[in-house]
């Protein structure tokens with residue numbers, strides 16, 4: 001089991017089983033996180049559960065660039081920290097790995113959208129597969 005929380009701790013969640021973390025360098029993920037990449041986890045909804053504060057989660061939708069689903073982020077209304085995103089149009093829960101308190105069976109697996117890598121980020125090598133765009137489906 002893995003579990004996490006927002007900055008203030010009012011929103012808490014958990015999920016069962018293993019999960020992979022995509023390190024996504026897409027421009028929108030840089031904007032949404034204020035960082036070089038978003039460390040993203042996608043978990044099937046039946047493996048996910050809120051432990052507290054679900055009512056404090058606010059979801060923001062970005063203007064659609066190409067095709068649905070639109071880019072979305074969920075934040076805690078109290079602290080503005082990232083929270084899990086239950087997207088109505090896709091069959092998974094999106095979680096930023098930085099919000100985890102207990103990582104359980106969660107491991108980083110690859111970099112994605114490196115063609116949009118931040119200009120200030122050096123070309124690091126961490127042994128993970130690297131994709132310029134969206135990685136191939138497993």
Ligand SMILES: [Zn+2]
Pocket residue numbers: 006007008009010011076077078079080081
């Ligand atoms: Zn919070």
